[in-house]
Amino acid sequence: MSAALQNIAAVTGDLKALGSIGYGLAAIGPGVGVGIIFGNGTQALARQPEAAGLIRANQILGFAFCEALALIGIVMPFVYGS
Amino acid sequence: MSDVTTLAFETDCHIFDGCGFPAPGLHSFVFEPLFTVGGIDFNKPMLLALLGTLAIVGFFWAAFNKPKVVPGKLQLVGEAGYDFVRRGIVYETLGKKVGEKYVPFMVSLFFFVWMMNLWSIIPIAQFPVTSIIAFPAGLAAIVYIMWMYLTFKKHGFVGGWKNVTGYDKSLGPILPLVVVLEFFSNVLVRPFTHAVRLFANMFAGHLLLLMFTIASWYLLNDIGIAYAGVSFVMTIAMTAFELFIQAVQAYVFVLLACTYVQGALAEHH
Numbered sequence: 001m002s003a004a005l006q007n008i009a010a011v012t013g014d015l016k017a018l019g020s021i022g023y024g025l026a027a028i029g030p031g032v033g034v035g036i037i038f039g040n041g042t043q044a045l046a047r048q049p050e051a052a053g054l055i056r057a058n059q060i061l062g063f064a065f066c067e068a069l070a071l072i073g074i075v076m077p078f079v080y081g082s
Numbered sequence: 083m084s085d086v087t088t089l090a091f092e093t094d095c096h097i098f099d100g101c102g103f104p105a106p107g108l109h110s111f112v113f114e115p116l117f118t119v120g121g122i123d124f125n126k127p128m129l130l131a132l133l134g135t136l137a138i139v140g141f142f143w144a145a146f147n148k149p150k151v152v153p154g155k156l157q158l159v160g161e162a163g164y165d166f167v168r169r170g171i172v173y174e175t176l177g178k179k180v181g182e183k184y185v186p187f188m189v190s191l192f193f194f195v196w197m198m199n200l201w202s203i204i205p206i207a208q209f210p211v212t213s214i215i216a217f218p219a220g221l222a223a224i225v226y227i228m229w230m231y232l233t234f235k236k237h238g239f240v241g242g243w244k245n246v247t248g249y250d251k252s253l254g255p256i257l258p259l260v261v262v263l264e265f266f267s268n269v270l271v272r273p274f275t276h277a278v279r280l281f282a283n284m285f286a287g288h289l290l291l292l293m294f295t296i297a298s299w300y301l302l303n304d305i306g307i308a309y310a311g312v313s314f315v316m317t318i319a320m321t322a323f324e325l326f327i328q329a330v331q332a333y334v335f336v337l338l339a340c341t342y343v344q345g346a347l348a349e350h351h
Contacts, residue, residue: 057174057337064334068275071282078108 019077026073033066096303103300106292111213111285127211134197134211138190167192167336175340176347184343191221192336195280199328202288203321210328213284215277218335222277225339233346245346268345276338283331287324294320 041059045052095101115123145160153161167189172181198217202210212218234242243249248264249257294317301310 057170060330060334061337064279064330064338068279068282071286072275072278074286075278075282 019080022077023073026076027070030066030070030073033069034063037062037066096299097301097306098303104296106289106296110289110292126207126209127214130201130207130209130211131198131217134201135194138193138197142193163193164189171333171336172340175337175344180347181340184340188336188340191225191339192332195221195335196329196332199284199332202284202291202328203324208291210284210288212280213288215281218277218280221280221335222273225276225342226273229342229346232343236347245348272342276335276342280331280335283327287320287327290320291317291324 037059041055041062044055048055095104097103113125113127115125116129117124141156142160145156149157164185168181168185171192172185172188175181176184195212198211200210201207202213230246233245236242237245246265246268247261248268249261251257253260294313298310298313298317301307301313
């Protein structure tokens with residue numbers, strides 16, 4: 001068991017691109033989140049087209065909050081990387 | 083293998099030449115100083131920041147120098163920009179009465195952030211100044227100090243802490259949890275995400291543009307030329323996408339600044 005773990009540790013130590021895997025995992029949540037935001041926003045627009053300005057402003061705000069997490073994910077590998 | 087810190091155009095190596103892909107990275111954001119003044123290095127991002135500031139000041143000066151009741155073309159554009167921030171952002175969050183005195187600051191903030199973002203796609207410059215963490219961090223620090231000061235000035239010392247921690251006696255047993263969470267959220271997380279949202283957007287956008295541009299150049303060899311064409315199309319598409327994202331990020335930066343000020347000035351229930 002410990003030999004297999006040592007093997008894995010040795011292999012991943014050589015992998016300098018673990019940051020990209022980290023980002024890929026980090027982008028799952030915000031991907032779903034952005035989809036929910038704009039999906040519900042489109043539905044709201046369809047129900048009440050006269051509220052377009054209000055809905056769009058809230059969509060953009062929600063999108064920015066969600067995107068921030070994905071972008072922190074892309075920056076972290078550079079912070080921790082060599 | 084090409085040294086990882088040389089810029090792409092300094093080596094003359096393309097695909098199939100035996101040297102590796104000169105990938106962009108953190109080294110793409112470090113610049114040699116153009117000249118040194120009194121111990122301070124003056125490099126390209128600083129030059130772009132200075133030119134951008136002059137451009138904004140020059141534009142608004144020219145637009146509102148001799149204002150007429152029936153506006154000329156430049157004044158029309160200037161008024162449209164000013165009104166966009168005033169009505170669309172400040173009045174929406176802060177209301178007309180309270181918001182009026184914050185409009186000049188928010189207008190300046192919006193156009194400064196947008197101009198600094200725009201340098202990413204302007205030819206020859208092609209570097210977003212806000213992708214250097216110091217610029218967004220400084221702006222977020224200004225907003226942070228501003229709303230912290232406002233909340234303590236309006237509500238006093240105790241009231242200020244109640245506002246910052248979301249203290250509300252009617253919450254009952256979950257009050258300690260709310261106080262701790264709101265404290266971390268307002269005092270620590272908010273300024274951090276405020277700055278990092280803008281920084282990371284511009285950083286990632288610039289890296290994307292760099293990646294496709296370098297790839298277009300690197301693939302120009304034998305069969306790679308077909309792929310270089312695809313990569314170039316992606317560069318154009320990413321540039322258009324960046325144009326949109328830059329405006330959105332400037333808008334969100336100012337929207338959140340106004341929201342924080344509104345939260346600071348809010349009456350406790």
